[in-house]
Amino acid sequence: MKNSELNTLKTWVSESSNIVFFGGAGVSTESGIPDFRSTDGLYHQTFDYPPEEILSHSFFYGHMSYFYRFYREKMLPLEAQPNAAHRKLAELEQAGKLRAVITQNIDGLHQKAGSRQVYELHGSVLRNYCLKCGKFHSAEFIRDSADIPLCDCGGRIKPDVVLYEEALDDATVMGAVEAISGADLLIVGGTSLTVYPAAGLLRYYRGDRLVLINRDATPYDNAANLILRDPIGQVMAQL
Numbered sequence: 001m002k003n004s005e006l007n008t009l010k011t012w013v014s015e016s017s018n019i020v021f022f023g024g025a026g027v028s029t030e031s032g033i034p035d036f037r038s039t040d041g042l043y044h045q046t047f048d049y050p051p052e053e054i055l056s057h058s059f060f061y062g063h064m065s066y067f068y069r070f071y072r073e074k075m076l077p078l079e080a081q082p083n084a085a086h087r088k089l090a091e092l093e094q095a096g097k098l099r100a101v102i103t104q105n106i107d108g109l110h111q112k113a114g115s116r117q118v119y120e121l122h123g124s125v126l127r128n129y130c131l132k133c134g135k136f137h138s139a140e141f142i143r144d145s146a147d148i149p150l151c152d153c154g155g156r157i158k159p160d161v162v163l164y165e166e167a168l169d170d171a172t173v174m175g176a177v178e179a180i181s182g183a184d185l186l187i188v189g190g191t192s193l194t195v196y197p198a199a200g201l202l203r204y205y206r207g208d209r210l211v212l213i214n215r216d217a218t219p220y221d222n223a224a225n226l227i228l229r230d231p232i233g234q235v236m237a238q239l
Helices: 003-015 057-062 064-074 084-094 109-113 139-144 170-181 198-204 232-237
Strands: 019-023 098-103 118-120 123-130 157-161 185-189 210-213 226-228
Touching (some): 003 226, 019 084, 019 170, 057 064, 084 098, 084 232, 098 170, 118 170, 123 139, 139 157, 170 198, 210 232
Parallel strands (some): 019 098, 019 185, 098 118, 185 210, 210 226
Antiparallel strands (some): 123 157
16 A cells, blocks of 8 residues: 555545545454455356356245345345445544445444444345345344244344345335435445445545445446455554
8 A cells, every 4th residue: 555545535524514425345244254256266266156146036936945044144134244344444434524425345343333324225134124024034043944944923033134026115215315416525445336225325426536446446446446356454553
């Protein structure tokens, strides 16, 4: 990390009062949660079916028992703790500088760190609802259930996460769009910016301080005003 890049980011943060953070799986890797697309990520592991298929709407309803075996093993890191990036973002919000966190992650670590205004584009493993009566159940209930988790009413339970083939929640998207369009500093971190429609939300940013913190190149690099290639927790800890 060049000192000049870090100093520029520090200056921008100090001068801003309406920061928005947009993050992906790379924000949580420093908490021990694997990402999807890196060399040792979920999509490069071997399963009976491709992970994209397992995590789809049609697979959930067609092979629910297998879905839950995979889901419990790979998608419920309930012991994970917030890292330096999560904690710094919560501090910036409490200081009145950060307006919102927009995340593609479903692990709930931003809220665990103390962030309050969090738009979870892909839902959360911490919320699970009965398909029959709508009652909500905890992630621990899902973890400790056998086979397909069932509600007291006998209905099957679905995680409140956006599976492939499912649409994003309209209210969450509108909140994210409003936050991004009003930001004076947009920090994007830990995301390849290849998952749509989430990545497309960046086009609503109207400012001239777009910061990308990501190990690898992204399709938005040419639009960025500042790029840092270091681990996001390392960068955020120095702000």
